[in-house]
Amino acid sequence: MKQHVAAGDPATAHAGRALLEAGGNAFDAAVAAMFTAMVAEPTLTSAGGGGHLMAQPVEGSACCFDFFVDMPTGKPVGEMDFDGVWISFGAARQQFHIGRASVAVPGNIAGLLHVHQRLGHASRRDVLAPAIQAARDGVELSAQQGHIIGMLEPILTREPDSAAIFAPQGILLKAGEIFRMPCFADFLESLVTQGPNLFYKEIAGRITVPFNENGLLSESDLSGYTVHERIPRRTDFKGHTLLLNPPPAASGELLAHTLARLDARDDIGPGELVDAFSETEAFRRPEPLSRGATTHVSVLDRHGNAASVTTTNGEGSGHVATGCGFLLNNMLGEEDLNPDGFHCHPPGARLPTMMAPTIVLCEGRPVLVTGSGGSNRIRSTLIQVLVNHLKNGMSLEAATCAPRVHLDGQTLHAEPGAATAGSWPVRQWPAQDVYFGGAHSVAPGQAAGDPRRNGHAMIF
Numbered sequence: 001m002k003q004h005v006a007a008g009d010p011a012t013a014h015a016g017r018a019l020l021e022a023g024g025n026a027f028d029a030a031v032a033a034m035f036t037a038m039v040a041e042p043t044l045t046s047a048g049g050g051g052h053l054m055a056q057p058v059e060g061s062a063c064c065f066d067f068f069v070d071m072p073t074g075k076p077v078g079e080m081d082f083d084g085v086w087i088s089f090g091a092a093r094q095q096f097h098i099g100r101a102s103v104a105v106p107g108n109i110a111g112l113l114h115v116h117q118r119l120g121h122a123s124r125r126d127v128l129a130p131a132i133q134a135a136r137d138g139v140e141l142s143a144q145q146g147h148i149i150g151m152l153e154p155i156l157t158r159e160p161d162s163a164a165i166f167a168p169q170g171i172l173l174k175a176g177e178i179f180r181m182p183c184f185a186d187f188l189e190s191l192v193t194q195g196p197n198l199f200y201k202e203i204a205g206r207i208t209v210p211f212n213e214n215g216l217l218s219e220s221d222l223s224g225y226t227v228h229e230r231i232p233r234r235t236d237f238k239g240h241t242l243l244l245n246p247p248p249a250a251s252g253e254l255l256a257h258t259l260a261r262l263d264a265r266d267d268i269g270p271g272e273l274v275d276a277f278s279e280t281e282a283f284r285r286p287e288p289l290s291r292g293a294t295t296h297v298s299v300l301d302r303h304g305n306a307a308s309v310t311t312t313n314g315e316g317s318g319h320v321a322t323g324c325g326f327l328l329n330n331m332l333g334e335e336d337l338n339p340d341g342f343h344c345h346p347p348g349a350r351l352p353t354m355m356a357p358t359i360v361l362c363e364g365r366p367v368l369v370t371g372s373g374g375s376n377r378i379r380s381t382l383i384q385v386l387v388n389h390l391k392n393g394m395s396l397e398a399a400t401c402a403p404r405v406h407l408d409g410q411t412l413h414a415e416p417g418a419a420t421a422g423s424w425p426v427r428q429w430p431a432q433d434v435y436f437g438g439a440h441s442v443a444p445g446q447a448a449g450d451p452r453r454n455g456h457a458m459i460f
Contacts, residue, residue: 004442011040015130024122030307035131048328051311067111069104074218097333100215135185146175158318183325251356271421294373306366308357374437381437
């Protein structure tokens with residue numbers, strides 16, 4: 001079997017390829033790629049965020065590694081730093097909440113290095129080398145990253161330490177310019193030798209001191225952070241077994257519910273598809289407009305190991321981890337993660353998420369590795385890719401590039417060329433858009449990066 005990588009940026013994908021060509025396995029490659037994405041896709045993920053990785057080793061049981069963010073336990077001495085910022089998405093605007101009180105306990109560093117320790121073959125130095133080089137030498141910002149940086153300017157330039165990263169000469173970086181993170185490169189160099197304890201224990205006090213006055217993150221939150229290894233939620237669809245993200249993530253149950261409804265039908269037309277979306281909508285609340293600051297990597301190596309990993313940093317809190325050079329998340333200020341109101345989760349609770357790293361098996365072997373960014377559009381994105389590829393027989397590239405629809409409340413959003421049916425009012429989008437997710441997928445002999453999110457895929 002050949003090696004397969006799909007990701008949200010060429011630099012991210014090439015980092016995964018470098019590990020595979022050097023003799024690493026799919027898990028080495030996925031971890032290397034995601035650390036590199038923190039530089040190449042800095043508005044979509046960060047070491048200060050959280051995520052999930054679905055693993056199917058060629059030998060051993062499947063496992064879903066949950067390293068999403070936790071609700072902090074700290075209590076601020078003064079008034080919380082928690083401000084609303086309006087971000088424009090062209091014709092629409094949405095308010096996000098940022099500041100120190102928007103920062104949840106990060107899990108990306110612990111989770112990715114935990115996966116590497118459990119399943120990887122390469123050294124930690126080799127796995128982190130592509131990200132260190134990217135952070136030190138810089139990467140060229142894609143058109144998409146340049147666009148998102150412009151949209152998030154009120155957040156990225158809120159504080160001097162964040163502005164120093166995204167507007168190093170006092171002017172916001174644009175597409176085509178070189179983006180560097182030298183302080184992050186130094187941090188990663190130390191991470192090579194000291195491991196995750198560097199962040200979660202040794203310098204945790206220094207990182208959390210600024211939060212004592214007006215934030216919630218505490219030193220004990222970092223030192224007590226735990227990566228959970230969960231048994232995947234399994235469901236069947238058209239003769240295949242899908243490994244889905246289990247609770248407390250909401251994605252797996254919602255995907256399983258929708259797929260069960262569709263599996264009973266021989267013909268899945270636009271009407272049946274949207275009906276299934278509508279039925280599942282009853283289980284969840286209305287969603288925000290955000291395109292979803294999330295990214296994904298899929299890897300299938302020559303031995304048959306499969307890794308599917310999705311991470312996010314939200315829109316970012318506007319604050320950088322002291323001495324580490326990366327932006328911290330704003331998960332406590334994300335409406336879709338806090339449906340009962342901000343700061344209502346029990347202290348120490350793992351926040352729910354719609355992330356859905358997914359592996360599809362046939363006779364026990366991986367035949368599709370997929371996942372998507374896109375917040376609450378992740379589910380509808382993956383359903384359409386799965387139906388197009390597994391049921392309709394489309395190639396992976398065709399299934400990824402096909403026009404999509406998404407049902408939000410009573411409005412059906414549709415890309416150009418998408419078939420619509422039913423009585424829902426239709427909002428016709430003028431072009432394919434990041435709003436409809438970004439599914440980066442691989443299958444034996446196939447690989448597809450979603451053009452909506454600068455996807456890049458390779459087989460070698």
